[in-house]
Amino acid sequence: MKVIIIEDEAIAADRLEKQLNEISPDMKVLAKLGSIKESVKWLTTHSADLIFLDIQLSDGLSFSIFEQVQVQTPVILTTAYDQYAIKAFQLNSVSYLLKPIRKSELMESLQKFQSLRTAFNINFDHLVSMMQSMQPTYRQHFLIQVGEKFRQVQTDEAAYFFAAHKAVFLRTFQGKTYPLDLALDALEQSLDPARFFRINRKYLVSMQAIAKMIAWSRSRIKIELAPPADDSQDTIVSIDRAKDFKDWMDT
Structure with missing residues (x-):
């Protein structure tokens, strides 16, 4: 299986790649992308079987990637958001991994993906709206x-x-x-x-x-x-x- 990792923290991306290789040696990480701009450029000309997607990238919410390029690839979200956000993901049938990612939970997500791929197709328009409403506002x-x-x-x-x-x-x-x-x-x-x-x-x-x-x-x-x-x-x-x-x- 060919996957890509969209994650702006290099250490986290490397750790996830290592875990994937330990779980399934034949799994190939095609790219590790650290920004919205970089991801849009890659996805415009490439494809993968599965995307591991960090929600918050250095240049904004990663969901905006899908406003700029059409992608049919299933997605597993990786997030450090609190339990209120996690509950919202669950209510919207979103598959996610809570950081720091545990190998056992990663394995479980991959098994779920293999058996029920359609559940990993996400309504990103709805999620963008949901996440924007959850973004805290701070004094300017x-x-x-x-x-x-x-x-x-x-x-x-x-x-x-x-x-x-x-x-x-x-x-x-x-x-x-x-x-x-x-x-x-x-x-x-x-x-x-x-x-x-x-x-x-x-x-x-x-x-x-x-x-x-x-x-x-x-x-x-x-x-x-x-x-x-x-x-x-x-x-x-x-x-x-x-x-x-x-x-x-x-x-």
Whole structure:
């Protein structure tokens, strides 16, 4: 059987290919594609017996591939989405594998595919609509008063947020600091967790603002920010957040 893997994480794609080869040595992975653009180009001139499709690629939802090129190949979705999304897939008779993919579950999906191929043909128009409705919306900007004037600061401009003197401040990548009428807890809930992380009680930082990470005492991590924090001792990742921080930086 000839398959393709559409997955933007090279390690995950290699792992899946290895698992497939262990299950069925005669299975051939024709291509490992990491983006919508790359996938559309390949599928325009090639075909396969089965597609393993990651839902979220670096350039968008992978379902948009099928809006640009007509594909009749059955699909098995691979996803890291939470249980609410999984339930939605089940209700829509979608075959899926939850990351990290287990070999036993992969084998079960392949056996199901061999016995009931038609169940793997997916209504992508319906799924696109479903997934778009499930996409969370995050804060895009802040309205800040500077003297008698107001200024809109885009979230992309924020290097980090910090608590000091019983107030919360936003510091931009240009080093400008603005007071906010928001608590860090509320900010944490409103920002994209893929981009911002609460390292401790005082700091909520953008991944792009992390200039250096240093191993610290008691398995903690000290980070250096750019622009620099007022007190470098305040930018130590708390013990209870250290593992989550490492996972966040490794995704």
